[in-house]
Amino acid sequence: MELYVLPPSPRAFKVIALKNHLGLDCETRIVDLSKGDQLAPSYVAMNPNRKMPVLEDDGFVLWESNAILCYLASKRPRSGLWPSDPRGQADVLRWLAWESAHWDAESCGMVGYERVSRGVLGLGPAEPAFIARGESNFARFAAVLDQMLSGRRWLTGDALTIADFAVGAWIPSAQNLALPVQNYPEITRWYAGLESLPGWRASMVPAPGARESG
Ligand SMILES: N[C@@H](CCC(=O)N[C@@H](CS)C(=O)NCC(=O)O)C(=O)O
Structure with a gap:
C-alpha cells in the first residue's frame, strides 16, 4: 500500500x-x-x-x-476500530460525517485554510470574515464535542474507533491556529488519551508555524 x-x-x-x-x-x-x-x-x-x-x-x-x-x-x-454492528458502525459514521462537514469544513479547517493553506497554495491573503466565521463555528462545535465526551473514554464509548482518529487529528492544528482548545476540559482529557498512543506520538511532526492545517 x-x-x-x-x-x-x-x-x-x-x-x-x-x-x-x-x-x-x-x-x-x-x-x-x-x-x-x-x-x-x-x-x-x-x-x-x-x-x-x-x-x-x-x-x-x-x-x-x-x-x-x-x-x-x-x-x-x-x-474494533471500524465496528461491524449496525449501531456501532452508524455511531462512528455519524462522527466521520460531523468531522468532514463541521469540524473540518466549517471550523478548524476553515480557519486553517485561511491562515495556512492559502499561503501553501499561493492563493493570496486570508479573508478575515472567513476566519471570524470559522472561530465562531469552532466555539459552537467544540462545545458539542466537549459535551459528548463527558463520561466517555473515547468518542463513541469505552472503545477507541476511527472516529477518534478523524476528530482528534485536528487538535494539534487547532492549538497552532490559536483556537481555544484549552477551554474544553473533556476535549483536553480525551486528547491526552490519544497522545498516549505510541502510534499517534510516532506520527507527530514537529513543524511549528508550518503547514499545520494545509
Ligand atoms: N474531504 C477531503 C479534504 C481533502 C483536502 O481538502 N485536502 C487539502 C489539503 S489537506 C488539499 O489537498 N488541498 C489542495 C487544493 O485544494 O488544491 C479529505 O478529508 O480527504
Whole structure:
C-alpha cells in the first residue's frame, strides 16, 4: 500500500496515525501542495479533486481521508476500530460525517485554510470574515464535542474507533491556529488519551508555524 500525504495536515495525520497504530505495511509518498504535486497528470488520474490524501492498494485507489480510515481499519477487523454492528458502525459514521462537514469544513479547517493553506497554495491573503466565521463555528462545535465526551473514554464509548482518529487529528492544528482548545476540559482529557498512543506520538511532526492545517 501507498499513502500520498502532506504531514502535518490533519487529513494526512489521521491516516498516518491509524497506519502506525495498526502497524500496517504502507509506504508514504509526499504530495507537496506548495509545488503543485497535486496537479501532476499522474496524480490527477488518481484523484481528480487534486487533493490529498490518497491511498493506493494493489490497483485500488481511494481518496477522502475518512474513507481511507475505514479501509485501513478493515485490514484489522479484530481491532474494533471500524465496528461491524449496525449501531456501532452508524455511531462512528455519524462522527466521520460531523468531522468532514463541521469540524473540518466549517471550523478548524476553515480557519486553517485561511491562515495556512492559502499561503501553501499561493492563493493570496486570508479573508478575515472567513476566519471570524470559522472561530465562531469552532466555539459552537467544540462545545458539542466537549459535551459528548463527558463520561466517555473515547468518542463513541469505552472503545477507541476511527472516529477518534478523524476528530482528534485536528487538535494539534487547532492549538497552532490559536483556537481555544484549552477551554474544553473533556476535549483536553480525551486528547491526552490519544497522545498516549505510541502510534499517534510516532506520527507527530514537529513543524511549528508550518503547514499545520494545509
Ligand atoms: N474531504 C477531503 C479534504 C481533502 C483536502 O481538502 N485536502 C487539502 C489539503 S489537506 C488539499 O489537498 N488541498 C489542495 C487544493 O485544494 O488544491 C479529505 O478529508 O480527504
